[in-house]
Amino acid sequence: MHTADEDSRARRLFWWLQLGGWTAYGSLGYLNGLAHGKGVDYWRLPLGVAITGFLVTLLVRQVLRRAWGLPPARFLAVAAACVLAASSVMGVVFLSLLIDWCGADCRPASTLGYVAYTTGHLYVVLSWVGLYTGIKYYRQLQQQTRQALAATAMAHQAQLKMLRYQLNPHFLFNTLNAISTLVLDRSNDVANQMVQGLSAFLRHSLDSDPMQRVTLKQELDALNLYLGIEKVRFGERLVVETKIAPECYSALLPSMLLQPLVENSIKHAIARMVEGGRLVISAERRGGQLLLGVSDNGPGCPDLPADDSQGNGNGVGLANTRERLRVLYGDAQSVRVRNRTGGGVEVTLSLPFEQGGAPRE
Known part of the structure; x- marks a missing residue:
């Protein structure tokens, strides 16, 4: 830069x-x-x-x-x-x-x-x-x-923001309250499952290295720790669908890149609908670029252009994601946010397609 x-x-x-x-x-x-x-x-x-x-x-x-x-x-x-x-x-x-x-x-x-x-x-x-x-x-x-030093600083800053989110009292309160309700209902197995999921999620958050890129498969594994907790909270109201092209599982990306986007969808779309909603996580290779998508079927965002027009979005999670990609990849990346036709918001990340080792099975 x-x-x-x-x-x-x-x-x-x-x-x-x-x-x-x-x-x-x-x-x-x-x-x-x-x-x-x-x-x-x-x-x-x-x-x-x-x-x-x-x-x-x-x-x-x-x-x-x-x-x-x-x-x-x-x-x-x-x-x-x-x-x-x-x-x-x-x-x-x-x-x-x-x-x-x-x-x-x-x-x-x-x-x-x-x-x-x-x-x-x-x-x-x-x-x-x-x-x-x-x-x-x-x-x-x-x-x-200078770019490497800036990327280091941004990664540590992103980790601090991630930990601050993950240890958010509101998030912990909702999770612990759900566990307490399960215990009172004598759903001990489910409560124990949720405690284990919360423990694994927090352990991964503390152990993750912000400077190490991970494969998409590893990123999805980490994301499933968070989604496992949310699925217990929302039950059948939260439906998660993944559309991942096979060659993308070994693609490299910054760690904990998708979680802020998933959190935004759950917070602003799924949680606000009585009947719940659907969350779609996608990945495909287009030329030399890796396209990652997170979309929902919620009410959409009134601050964004309608239909297929593209906007930037102004949430903290999106701003942090955009800045991390800008520092790491310069002009070779993009972040696009749009209201989907028929309802919901779709966030698309584009970054250079680079592969590491074989995906974890």
Whole structure:
């Protein structure tokens, strides 16, 4: 994520290096000519070559910027072509100025001489390309380091928010109250099942590592711990359906990514309907993207556009999910929220499809 200040500093650094470098090159060329007995009017040659180098490397810069995302082999081929083309242009300009300065006596006697002149500036352009590429790679490495640090901070923040939600007194009160009711009704087996589910859920919450990505299968296993508690509370009022493409079970994603979305659906849709409702969790691969969906058949959200129009949503859980994905994947992700035709809300997450080990059975 580049900020405006970072881009401005990078541009200033480039122009300082570009102007200073070619000014120094022209000055050194002129002093070297004087040291070898050239006349004072020799300045036209190093000045002309320096101006030419300044201009052609600006074109090389544009080509390298466009080719930056290519595979290394193709990028090196483009860079090599730029070096040859730019050095040839500088060589032709230098030879033309040299002949104009000292006459036909300076004209090369053979084709090999012409080739030597046209490739004589190869090392200069090669140095320029190497310096430009090195600085750009260094800045990219710095950017990746900052993104990794930001992702670390966001993951810890997400874990704290997750734990704060999971230990929410309201959530614990509802769960414990449901257990108490089951005990009074002498439904001891069901009560014991619910206690075990709550224990497993809290243990997983405390043991989960926010920095470790998990497979979708593992994420669904963790989600089922939460849903198991809610199913006891809501009984037949909560129907959960999963539509997972087989190849998606081993896809990697940030841990505890789906739970805030499921919690939103239960809280704002299922719990508000007397007859209960249906929750659908889906996953599919579309090209190089993993599409995750959580939808319900509740009353929908009046703050969102109707039908198939897309909105952003403004809940805390959605904001946290959106920020986590933005830090981890940049522009390669998206979060879309919409009111479904016929009722309910659908949240769709899109992130790069990456696979880890085999899914747990």
